[in-house]
Amino acid sequence: MSKETKAEESHRQDSANLLIFIILLTLTILTIWLFKHRRFRFLHETGLAMIYGLFVGIILRFGVHLPQDLNDITLTCAMNSSPTTILVNVSGRFYEYSLKGEVRDSKGHDVPNAEMLRKVTFDPEVFFNILLPPIIFHAGYSLKRRHFFRNLGSILSYAFVGTVTSCFVTGLVMYGCVVFLKVIGQLGGDFFFTDCLFFGAIVSATDPVTVLAIFNELKVDVDLYALLFGESVLNDAVAIVLSSSIVAYQPEGDNRHTFDGSALLKSLGVFLGVFSGSFAMGAATGVMTALVTKFTKLRDFPLLETALFFLMSWSTFLLAEACGFTGVVAVLFCGITQAHYTYNNLSAESKSRSKQLFELLDFLAENFIFSYMGLTLFSFQHHVFNPLFVIGAFLAIFLGRAANIYPLSFLLNLGRKNKIASNFQHVMMFSGLRGAMTFALSIRDTATYARQMMFSTTLLIVFFTVWQIMSYSLYNRLHYLCCLVFSLLLKVTAPDGMTQKSTKHESAWPFRLWYTFDHNYLKPFLTHSGPPLTSTLPACCGPIARCLTSSQAYENAGQLHDEDTELILNDDSSLMYSDMTVSTDAHGMPTPSTSQAGLYSLARTSDDPLDRELVFGGTRLVLPTDDPSDPLTSFPPPPPSPPLSDPLRHRV
């Protein structure tokens, strides 16, 4: 086979592999539509994507047999391991070659379909550099910022203290498990304490996607929802930085069995440095975009504006990676900053453009990852499944999550006005599901035995998550149906005396301070909204204030209605899901046409509070959202109902 023909063959193979994924996604989309259309919602879309991926993985692994072409030039050399790059001296010129993979094992057997399976299982860096950023950015961009900031203290506690606790508890349990495996001789390779901690870190990243999926079913108070969603978004960031600091200060050689104090401190230093560096970088790019969009009249050209917005957000990721910080974390904070400031400066067209663009990217990336996960179960060639290790892992993550939620909730409840009820703590406990981030972290390095075992186990954990959502959804639906029939038969109506928690919300003073500062100085500085700087800055700063305040800001000042501040200053309980009722069909879901119409209006709602009053399914309601791209607007939102402690009891 000539060089050119071979390159062409390889290119065709690449296209075919990518085509597999595109077809998988297309199928998923059509099935999602079918399920939505038929009101058949046993499965979340990510579950569908995964199941399709699983089937294709089986077919590729067992159904296809491609002839292998090994007539390359073979060099023999005396090495113990395969280096990632080698230099080849061809008549005095030096060429660099990089490792592609193993094609024939030590017994001389060709690895079956090695080439094809290796190509389908493509470079894990793709997840980190292409697929994760849009998902994480979208999570940040669509965060319900008002509720997020109001619960910032609790969210940060769960995300930092909780995730670190969970990481160490899981790591310790796993270490016990590994030692046990070693004693009974079930361990086929090295597994150090740092590996256990690394495992603890990666499985501590809970998935906002699965949280969203569950909460479409289960209706809770928006504040508690924000708590859970905010925690699951932030703990991804914490877990990723935590895992990389564990890797960075992993002691080499014989010391690997222990994890000494100085290394721990060093890791802590790296953790704090990387986290704050990434945070600063994300926030800085966001602020820069806000300033550029404020001080140029880029809004006259929506295409340019959207392109700039997109590029600046992406550059955050690359900048952080190039500086040795964590791109994904930077992108998260960039998303939050963009939504809080830049979004206000965009033209109406760019607002909807950027929202739709990021929504689409998020949707595609997420479904791609889940189909890929399904596929990997069969196409990955170095799985190490150890049943005892898997059982140990499930036990460990259960204990780790418990050690995160219960003690912290107890401590937080001492200070919170809006207590976290014990029922809700159980919900948080079990909605700590693992998804895309855990998978991406575990596939990033599968070189050693320990990492391969971790990867296989993680894959099972993620599968379990999807199964859990599925069965939960099924159970919930069946249960609800039974209750409905029962209540119709007996004409029993639902008891009304639910434990309605205090609507007085937590507004801790540091956040009041921050809000005042943000509202009076940052927003007017970075955007056209907020009170003019001339009225908030002291008189001596007059010239600077005039220079930084746009004419638009003066116009806006009269009709100003800053929602963040308003919410902090008076606890406006009309801005809660709990005040809404929506007409639902017999299955407990809003009828699609109605909800769809409602969604569009919701998505397009302006800043004017009058516009936010909508007739939604026959009931007039005031929309609580100031979010640029509420993730709930993409699909029918959770039919709102009063906050409830036991979601199932309430339905009877």
Add this chain to the structure above:
Amino acid sequence: MSKETKAEESHRQDSANLLIFIILLTLTILTIWLFKHRRFRFLHETGLAMIYGLFVGIILRFGVHLPQDLNDITLTCAMNSSPTTILVNVSGRFYEYSLKGEVRDSKGHDVPNAEMLRKVTFDPEVFFNILLPPIIFHAGYSLKRRHFFRNLGSILSYAFVGTVTSCFVTGLVMYGCVVFLKVIGQLGGDFFFTDCLFFGAIVSATDPVTVLAIFNELKVDVDLYALLFGESVLNDAVAIVLSSSIVAYQPEGDNRHTFDGSALLKSLGVFLGVFSGSFAMGAATGVMTALVTKFTKLRDFPLLETALFFLMSWSTFLLAEACGFTGVVAVLFCGITQAHYTYNNLSAESKSRSKQLFELLDFLAENFIFSYMGLTLFSFQHHVFNPLFVIGAFLAIFLGRAANIYPLSFLLNLGRKNKIASNFQHVMMFSGLRGAMTFALSIRDTATYARQMMFSTTLLIVFFTVWQIMSYSLYNRLHYLCCLVFSLLLKVTAPDGMTQKSTKHESAWPFRLWYTFDHNYLKPFLTHSGPPLTSTLPACCGPIARCLTSSQAYENAGQLHDEDTELILNDDSSLMYSDMTVSTDAHGMPTPSTSQAGLYSLARTSDDPLDRELVFGGTRLVLPTDDPSDPLTSFPPPPPSPPLSDPLRHRV
């Protein structure tokens, strides 16, 4: 340096390289805005992107010196050339390694910054698989289909006969040039006749982008514009298939100096096969998408709909590549089909979503390619600049273009009612500029001496193109300004007696037939528009017709107003740019705010003819467009004026 540290270092370098491009694009966007804002339009945006790229290329080449780390394991072997893959036997296991590049030349010198420059000059397949498809799809999707189909005969003649002629004329001239170079001993390597033909094929691809850029300045009759734009879009497809058929049947060994008859016939066969296969594949995916969007109620969920639309369009490309056809060509025809059928089935939200998405992708990809071109001039390490060859190439493309345009125009004018004026032929001659496609084709393979020389020469040709647009634009503007001042001083108004060509447009009978078929059967079958099939199909097909006709179609039937047919049946001259006048500012451009507002309305115009009446810059006009995403709507469109033979004389 450990393996992990090295991988991390390499990852950082990758991020930094990509970051360079993102920053370049951001800078370009801001400069474009500044130019637009200040009404300073000497430079087209692609020119800007290129110039920025050029500067960065110079800095990377001469300003940065990275220490090189060559402590890899070095293997010595007795080979004459470097194979693309080698197998390494590591204690019985076989690992495959692939070539990355040369790091030290035969004199033992390290190639300076080899690693970095190689990484910046990334895999050319990226152009073909990632950057070109959105550009070409957008060109197809935004083609002014009505005018395109009306001139289909002429467009196809230029695209097929013209491009093949141009390819052979250019190839022959180049062969003469190469023989001359060999005689005087200026040729440093092999250069075969097939290489000359290949060069002829790649430089015959004229660029729709540059055509658009020029025609923003120069105002012509829409039909002639459609002719030129349609030709430049289609000849890309012809050139790419032509070049690959030349490569495929390139005789090996000693026969390479000649190009025998049977090989020519074989090439022709391959050409026709690949072209029709790609066409069929693109059209088939388009039709499939139309059917899926028609028969599912996917339009209730715009996110799913847009995602499906995007994925199906992309899958065309991959499917064609996987089958050995040409993805870019398939994507072009897919774009045209999607715009013609699928677009009608989309929900209003998806229409604008898909339009905006493809517009953004096109914008980003295009600017990326042009900055990359600028950068390559200095970062590419194997340039072969031969002044005589370059001069020969410029002469050859000039002659090739002339051999394409003039004889064909003469022949076509024999049959056309709306003659192609000789002035317009000159315009076509000089607007045959080379852009992204020529560049992508030439960078695809730079392995041999001949290909390297071609690549360097092509790069200069593209630079010349950009310079040509720039100087043209400058000249045009200065000229216009002088004329304006002159006319103001002398109070001379423009003479009115321009040679207004016949408004009776060519509607050749094969196209009337096609239109009738399309309007009566295809449109109603694939979309909800058009007359119900029950009224157009014979009575015996009643049940099938009823099954395939949606209730929406019956509703639409009453108020039906199919523009294509109407245009074919009565030559409605009110639907021409020539009937519009737009108020312009002193610089001859519509004022940004007005034009912007006009653009949005234009972009969102519905199928209802009443909606297409707009007040645009103070003048009521009937919009002539039924295009889903007219490329002109993204930026201020050419201020329409009567069709003119000499665009400059008219201004006086």
